[in-house]
Amino acid sequence: xxxxxxxxxxxxxxxxxxxxxxxxxxxxxxxxxxxxxxxxxxxxxxxxxxxxxxxxxxxxxxxxxxxxxxxxxxxxxxxxxxxxxxxxxxxxxxxxxxxxxxxxxxxxxxxxxxxxxxxxxxxxxxxxxxxxxxxxxxxxxxxxxxxxxxxxxxxxxxxxxxxxxxxxxxxxxxxxxxxxxxxxxxxxxxxxxxxxxxxxxxxxxxxxxxxxxxxxxxxxxxxxxxxxxxxxxxxxxxxxxxxxxxxxxxxxxxxxxxxxxxxxxxxxxxxxxxxxxxxxxxxxxxxxxxxxxxxxxxxxxxxxxxxxxxxxxxxxxxxxxxxxxxxxxxxxxxxxxxxxxxxxxxxxxxxxxxxxxxxxxxxxxx
Amino acid sequence: xxxxxxxxxxxxxxxxxxxxxxxxxxxxxxxxxxxxxxxxxxxxxxxxxxxxxxxxxxxxxxxxxxxxxxxxxxxxxxxxxxxxxxxxxxxxxxxxxxxxxxxxxxxxxxxxxxxxxxxxxxxxxxxxxxxxxxxxxxxxxxxxxxxxxxxxxxxxxxxxxxxxxxxxxxxxxxxxxxxxxxxxxxxxxxxxxxxxxxxxxxxxxxxxxxxxxxxxxxxxxxxxxxxxxxxxxxxxxxxxxxxxxxxxxxxxxxxxxxxxxxxxxxxxxxxxxxxxxxxxxxxxxxxxxxxxxxxxxxxxxxxxxxxxxxxxxxxxxxxxxxxxxxxxxxxxxxxxxxxxxxxxxxxxxxxxxxxxxxxxxxxxxx
Numbered sequence: 001x002x003x004x005x006x007x008x009x010x011x012x013x014x015x016x017x018x019x020x021x022x023x024x025x026x027x028x029x030x031x032x033x034x035x036x037x038x039x040x041x042x043x044x045x046x047x048x049x050x051x052x053x054x055x056x057x058x059x060x061x062x063x064x065x066x067x068x069x070x071x072x073x074x075x076x077x078x079x080x081x082x083x084x085x086x087x088x089x090x091x092x093x094x095x096x097x098x099x100x101x102x103x104x105x106x107x108x109x110x111x112x113x114x115x116x117x118x119x120x121x122x123x124x125x126x127x128x129x130x131x132x133x134x135x136x137x138x139x140x141x142x143x144x145x146x147x148x149x150x151x152x153x154x155x156x157x158x159x160x161x162x163x164x165x166x167x168x169x170x171x172x173x174x175x176x177x178x179x180x181x182x183x184x185x186x187x188x189x190x191x192x193x194x195x196x197x198x199x200x201x202x203x204x205x206x207x208x209x210x211x212x213x214x215x216x217x218x219x220x221x222x223x224x225x226x227x228x229x230x231x232x233x234x235x236x237x238x239x240x241x242x243x244x245x246x247x248x249x250x251x252x253x254x255x256x257x258x259x260x261x262x263x264x265x266x267x268x269x270x271x272x273x274x275x276x277x278x279x280x281x282x283x284x285x286x287x288x289x290x291x292x293x294x295x296x297x298x299x300x301x302x303x304x305x306x307x308x309x310x311x312x313x314x315x316x317x318x319x320x321x322x323x324x325x326x327x328x329x330x331x332x333x334x335x336x337x338x339x340x341x342x343x344x345x346x347x348x349x350x351x352x353x354x355x356x357x358x359x360x361x362x363x364x365x366x
Numbered sequence: 367x368x369x370x371x372x373x374x375x376x377x378x379x380x381x382x383x384x385x386x387x388x389x390x391x392x393x394x395x396x397x398x399x400x401x402x403x404x405x406x407x408x409x410x411x412x413x414x415x416x417x418x419x420x421x422x423x424x425x426x427x428x429x430x431x432x433x434x435x436x437x438x439x440x441x442x443x444x445x446x447x448x449x450x451x452x453x454x455x456x457x458x459x460x461x462x463x464x465x466x467x468x469x470x471x472x473x474x475x476x477x478x479x480x481x482x483x484x485x486x487x488x489x490x491x492x493x494x495x496x497x498x499x500x501x502x503x504x505x506x507x508x509x510x511x512x513x514x515x516x517x518x519x520x521x522x523x524x525x526x527x528x529x530x531x532x533x534x535x536x537x538x539x540x541x542x543x544x545x546x547x548x549x550x551x552x553x554x555x556x557x558x559x560x561x562x563x564x565x566x567x568x569x570x571x572x573x574x575x576x577x578x579x580x581x582x583x584x585x586x587x588x589x590x591x592x593x594x595x596x597x598x599x600x601x602x603x604x605x606x607x608x609x610x611x612x613x614x615x616x617x618x619x620x621x622x623x624x625x626x627x628x629x630x631x632x633x634x635x636x637x638x639x640x641x642x643x644x645x646x647x648x649x650x651x652x653x654x655x656x657x658x659x660x661x662x663x664x665x666x667x668x669x670x671x672x673x674x675x676x677x678x679x680x681x682x683x684x685x686x687x688x689x690x691x692x693x694x695x696x697x698x699x700x701x702x703x704x705x706x707x708x709x710x711x712x713x714x715x716x717x718x719x720x721x722x723x724x725x726x727x728x729x730x731x732x
Binding site for chain 1 (some may be wrong): 404409411416456464468471472497503504507508510511515517518519521522525531538542545546547548549550552553554557609680
C-alpha cells in the first residue's frame with residue numbers, strides 16, 4: 001500500500017520536471033533550427049563559412065535554457081500550449097548567446113560552459129589557417145560579429161514566431177527593454193569593475209537591474225505579456241521573479257568563488273581572479289572584522305591572483321561568515337517566492353513549474 | 367531674356383538638392399530625437415550615463431545620411447510624402463552607426479568623420495576619470511556596446527515608425543538581409559585582410575556583396591518595397607543601385623589612397639597604411655608591369671607604412687594608370703545609371719533625386 005502511494009505521488013513531483021525539460025528541448029530545437037538555416041543562408045560556400053556554419057549553431061548547445069523556460073511558463077499562465085510561443089520563448093536564448101559571446105570578449109574569459117569561449121575558437125582557427133595578422137584580434141572581432149548575428153536573429157525569430165500581431169505588440173516593449181538593459185548593464189559592469197568595491201545596497205541595486213531581472217523576472221513578464229495575462233498574475237510573477245532572480249545571482253556568485261571547476265566548467269575562484277565585485281565578496285567585506293578587512297584589502301590589490309591567493313581568499317570569505325549568510329539569504333528568497341506562487345491564481349502546471357524552477361535556480365551546482 | 371531663362375531653369379536643378387537635403391535633415395531629426403529619448407531612458411542618473419547620453423546621440427551628427435536618402439527616394443517611387451516613411455528610412459542611419467562604431471574598433475581606426483572614433487572618446491573619458499584598468503580596453507568594449515544599442519534601436523525605430531503593418535511586412539525581409547549582411551560582410555573583410563591580394567573579379571564580387579549593395583541598392587529596394595512598388599520599378603532601382611553602389615565604392619577607394627586629409631577627415635593614404643585590398647590597389651597590381659609589380663609587392667610587405675612609403679605607393683599606383691582607369695570606370699557606371707533612370711517609369715521627383723544622388727556619390731571629395 002505504501003509503495004502504491006509512493007507510485008501515485010511520484011508523478012506530481014516528476015511531471016513538472018518532465019514537462020519543463022521537454023519545453024527546454026523544444027526551445028533548443030527551434031533556436032538551433034533557425035540559427036542553422038540563417039547560418040547556411042549567409043555562410044555557405046565561403047572561406048570563413050566552414051567554421052561559422054559549425055561553431056555558431058554549436059554555441060547554442062550546452063545552455064540551461066532557463067530564460068526560454070521562464071518565458072514559456074509565463075506564457076502558460078494565460079496561454080495554451082503553442083509552438084509559436086515556444087519559438088518566441090526560444091528567441092531569448094539567442095539574445096543570451098549574443099550577451100555571452102560579447103561579454104566573454106570584454107571580460108577576457110577563455111572558457112564558457114567548460115569549453116573554449118567563442119573568441120578562443122575563432123582565434124585558434126585563424127592560427128591553424130596560418131594567416132597573417134593577430135589571431136587573438138581576429139578571434140575577438142569574429143566573436144563580436146557572431147554576437148551581433150545572434151542579436152539580429154533573436155528579434156527575427158520572435159517576429160517570425162507565428163504569434164498573432166496583437167500578442168507580439170504586447171511583448172515588444174518588454175523585449176526591447178530587456179535587450180537594451182543587457183547592453184546598458186554590461187556597460188555599467190565595465191565601470192563597476194574599474195572602481196572600488198561598492199557597498200551592499202548599491203550592489204543589490206545593480207544586481208536587480210542587471211542579471212537578476214534578466215534571468216527570471218523579465219522573461220516571465222515577457223511570456224505573460226505575450227499571453228495577455230492580467231495585472232494580478234503579472235504582479236505575482238514580478239514578485240516571484242525579483243526574489244528568484246536575486247537568489248539565482250547570489251548562487252551564481254557563490255559558485256564563482258566556491259564552485260567545483262569540474263562541475264561549473266570554470267577555473268576555481270574565477271570571480272576572485274577577475275576581481276569581480278560579486279555579492280559574496282561585498283558581503284564578506286561588510287561582515288569582516290578589522291584584521292579580516294585588512295587582509296581582504298591586501299588580496300583585492302594583488303597584481304596577480306594565483307592559486308594560493310584564491311585559496312587564502314576563499315578561506316577568509318568563509319571565516320567572515322559571508323558564505324553561510326548568503327546561503328541563508330538564498331533560502332529566504334526561495335521560501336518567499338514559493339509563498340508568492342502558492343497565493344497566486346495561476347494554472348497548476350505553471351505553478352508546479354515555477355516551484356521547480358526556483359529550486360533549480362537556487363540549488364544548482366553549475 | 368537670357369537671364370529670365372536662366373532663372374526659370376534654375377529651379378529644376380536646384381529643387382532636387384533642396385528637397386534631398388530637407389529629407390536628410392528630417393531623417394537626422396527623427397533619428398536623433400529617437401536616440402536621445404532612448405539614451406535618456408537608459409542612462410539618466412548613472413555614473414557612465416553622463417558621457418553615454420552625450421556621446422551616443424552626437425555620433426549621429428556629421429553623417430551624410432546617404433542610406434536614409436536612398437531609402438526615402440525608393441519609398442517615393444511608389445509612396446506619398448510621409449513622416450512614418452522618414453522614420454523608417456532614418457532607421458538605416460542607426461544601422462550604419464552600429465556598423466561604424468564596431469568596425470572602427472575592429473580595424474583600430476582612431477578617426478571617424480575627422481573626429482576621434484567612438485572607442486577613442488570612451489577611452490579618453492576612462493583615462494580622465496583616473497580609473498584603474500586599461501582605458502583602451504574600456505573604450506573598445508564601450509564602443510561595441512554603443513554599437514549594439516544602435517543595432518537594437520534601428521530595428522525599434524523601424525517597427526515603431528508608424529508605417530502600416532502591411533508595408534512593414536514587405537520591408538522586413540530586406541531589412542533582415544541588410545543587417546545580417548553587414549555582420550557577415552565585416553567577417554569576410556577580416557578574413558580578406560588576413561590573406562594575400564585578391565584578383566579583380568573576386569574583389570568585385572566581395573564589393574558587390576558588401577558595401578556596394580549596402581549603401582545604395584539595398585536601401586533603395588527597402589524603401590521601394592515598403593511602398594509596394596511593382597517589379598519593373600524594383601528592377602530599375604536594383605540595376606541603378608548596383609551601378610552607383612559600385613561607383614561609390616570605387617570613389618571611396620580612390621579617396622582612401624589619394625583623398626585630401628583636410629577634406630576626408632582621415633589620415634592621407636589611410637587604406638595603404640591599413641593594407642586594405644581596395645579596388646585601386648588591386649587594379650594597380652593587375653595593371654602593373656614587371657618592375658612596378660615587384661615594387662608593389664615590396665610595399666605590401668613593409669612592416670611599417672610611414673609617410674614616405676605612402677607617397678611612394680601613391681606615385682606607383684598613379685604610374686600604373688590604375689587611378690585614371692578607376693575614374694573612367696566610375697564615370698561609365700554613373701552614365702549607365704543615368705540611362706537606367708531615364709528609361710524607368712518613376713515619378714519625376716524621384717528620378718531627379720536619383721540623378722543628383724548618383725552625382726553626389728561619384729563626384730564627392732569626402
